Amino acid sequence: MLDWELIKEDGTKYYVDTSISLIRDDHGKAIGFRGILRDITERKRSEKKQKDLEAQLYQAQKMETVGRLAGGVAHDFNNLLSIILGYGELMLASLGKGHPHHEMLTQIYQAGIRAQELTRQLLAFSRKQILEMKVVDVNGVVTGFEKLLRRLIGEDTQLTLALSSDPLMVNADIAQMEQVLMNLAVNARDAMPDGGALTIETKAVELDEAYAGTRPGVIPGSYALISVSDTGCGMDKDILERIFEPFFTTKERDKGTGLGLATSYGIVKQHQGNI
Ligand SMILES: Nc1ncnc2c1ncn2[C@@H]1O[C@H](COP(=O)(O)OP(=O)(O)OP(=O)(O)O)[C@@H](O)[C@H]1O
Numbered sequence: 001m002l003d004w005e006l007i008k009e010d011g012t013k014y015y016v017d018t019s020i021s022l023i024r025d026d027h028g029k030a031i032g033f034r035g036i037l038r039d040i041t042e043r044k045r046s047e048k049k050q051k052d053l054e055a056q057l058y059q060a061q062k063m064e065t066v067g068r069l070a071g072g073v074a075h076d077f078n079n080l081l082s083i084i085l086g087y088g089e090l091m092l093a094s095l096g097k098g099h100p101h102h103e104m105l106t107q108i109y110q111a112g113i114r115a116q117e118l119t120r121q122l123l124a125f126s127r128k129q130i131l132e133m134k135v136v137d138v139n140g141v142v143t144g145f146e147k148l149l150r151r152l153i154g155e156d157t158q159l160t161l162a163l164s165s166d167p168l169m170v171n172a173d174i175a176q177m178e179q180v181l182m183n184l185a186v187n188a189r190d191a192m193p194d195g196g197a198l199t200i201e202t203k204a205v206e207l208d209e210a211y212a213g214t215r216p217g218v219i220p221g222s223y224a225l226i227s228v229s230d231t232g233c234g235m236d237k238d239i240l241e242r243i244f245e246p247f248f249t250t251k252e253r254d255k256g257t258g259l260g261l262a263t264s265y266g267i268v269k270q271h272q273g274n275i
């Protein structure tokens with residue numbers, strides 16, 4: 001039995017399986033072949049759909065596990081860092097600038113602050129942040145952040161906003177939404193070292209059962225869509241599969257920590273959204 005991929009005259013692909021058997025006459029002498037072709041396009045299609053769904057489910061489960069792990073570690077680290085920073089602050093205050101250990105203690109204290117920022121991002125990734133939810137217009141959030149975005153991406157990159165004409169009311173934490181926009185914009189900037197175009201589009205979308213059925217974790221309903229696209233280098237499939245993992249980065253050591261998209265993922269998920 002053999003599977004073949006064939007192309008019809010109109011260019012569409014279809015799949016057939018073939019079985020071929022030898023025909024013999026009464027004396028056992030081979031006198032020909034008998035072949036059967038069966039159209040298995042539907043089966044192939046549903047097999048592929050099943051495979052895609054399994055891969056997505058695996059991704060979602062991986063993110064769950066990594067999220068729980070990161071959240072647990074970040075939580076404990078945060079408590080330990082509170083002690084380090086608390087006593088550090090007290091010691092710095094009592095030591096005075098002229099003390100020979102003042103400079104070293106300052107370094108220790110600042111490293112602690114950086115560590116706290118890292119754990120804060122990890123907590124965002126694992127959806128453990130306390131959100132300040134408000135009813136807001138997504139378009140208002142984007143335009144309110146426009147000036148900062150422009151400054152962030154620099155003059156060589158053109159920013160275009162294509163916002164829905166009607167307000168897009170959602171329940172969200174504005175600061176967290178801005179955080180996501182910023183992470184995406186910084187990535188866009190990094191992907192376009194020689195400049196390019198960054199486009200932010202918003203619109204109301206309806207995600208139906210059919211769509212939700214192909215994406216684990218998506219609940220059908222009305223959503224506000226924010227699409228951020230750039231004309232930068234893009235990424236291949238291997239990178240795409242890992243972008244939401246905390247600490248996954250393709251950038252140099254001091255250029256990226258690999259937490260931007262992980263935190264964005266956590267924030268969006270905590271808002272019952274999809275990214
Ligand atoms: N707009 C983009 N174009 C091309 N590649 C991207 C884009 N956004 C993300 N990536 C890829 O995904 C990786 C992970 O992105 P992420 O924002 O999580 O981390 P980072 O930008 O490397 O570091 P950090 O955000 O912590 O500074 C990037 O290193 C890059 O390879």
Ligand SMILES: [Mg+2]
Binds near residue numbers: 261
């Ligand atoms: Mg980033």
